[in-house]
Amino acid sequence: xxxxxQTPSHQVTQMGQEVILRCVPISNHLYFxxxxxxxxxxxEFLVSFYNNEISEKSEIFDDxxxxxxxxxxxxxxxxxxxxxxxxAMYFCASSEIRVDNTxxxxxxxxxxxxx
Amino acid sequence: AQSVxxxxxxVNVAEGNPLTVKCTYSVSGNPYLFWYVQYPNxxxxxxxxxxxxxxxxxxxxxxxxxxxxxxTSFHLKKPSAxxxxxxxxxxxxxxILGGNNxxxxxxxxxxxxxP
Numbered sequence: 001x002x003x004x005x006q007t008p009s010h011q012v013t014q015m016g017q018e019v020i021l022r023c024v025p026i027s028n029h030l031y032f033x034x035x036x037x038x039x040x041x042x043x044e045f046l047v048s049f050y051n052n053e054i055s056e057k058s059e060i061f062d063d064x065x066x067x068x069x070x071x072x073x074x075x076x077x078x079x080x081x082x083x084x085x086x087x088a089m090y091f092c093a094s095s096e097i098r099v100d101n102t103x104x105x106x107x108x109x110x111x112x113x114x115x
Numbered sequence: 116a117q118s119v120x121x122x123x124x125x126v127n128v129a130e131g132n133p134l135t136v137k138c139t140y141s142v143s144g145n146p147y148l149f150w151y152v153q154y155p156n157x158x159x160x161x162x163x164x165x166x167x168x169x170x171x172x173x174x175x176x177x178x179x180x181x182x183x184x185x186x187t188s189f190h191l192k193k194p195s196a197x198x199x200x201x202x203x204x205x206x207x208x209x210x211i212l213g214g215n216n217x218x219x220x221x222x223x224x225x226x227x228x229x230p
Contacts (some may be wrong), residue, residue, distance in 0.1 A: 043220040056217045106159040
């Protein structure tokens with residue numbers, strides 16, 4: 001069964017450093033997302049991406065964040081200058097855009113720890 | 116913008132008893148509703164969805180959910196709970212026809228099933 005894969009599974013970084021979280025969505029999916037979850041709490045929407053541009057973004061997704069699809073398979077989330085409060089589990093997801101098949105499939109997540 | 120509310124942070128049931136995890140939603144267009152489950156240290160797993168048609172939808176692991184348009188609810192149910200059902204459950208909504216394709220999650224409900 002196809003799945004969304006995320007690397008690394010755990011990233012530790014110093015405050016102020018840049019991090020790049022990587023995702024490989026399911027190959028025939030066209031919509032990509034990043035969500036984050038702080039300490040097993042609410043899953044918060046960050047951004048959606050379609051047709052090589054941001055489709056929607058939340059108020060959390062400020063200028064410190066960026067997304068990119070550098071090639072035909074990867075989808076990355078970059079945090080330019082990490083803050084302590086960026087520590088969270090980051091989930092990538094992808095979906096088709098057919099109306100009758102709309103659920104998003106999630107990766108296992110990357111646990112980001114900012115120290 | 117679409118949103119969901121899960122009014123209970125925690126639900127406790129005894130094994131073998133029926134369980135209900137509540138969810139209400141708010142959308143400007145047509146709701147596409149989802150339930151996801153998260154086991155400890157894991158990503159989000161899709162359980163079931165309502166797109167259109169029968170108000171009662173059946174999903175994985177014996178779960179079902181009932182769409183109620185008048186009450187704007189989509190409660191998750193299972194006739195007989197198992198200890199292994201203990202996990203974090205998230206309700207989510209998409210409003211594709213309203214022009215906003217991203218999926219918004221509720222705060223989550225922690226289900227604990229006791230032997």
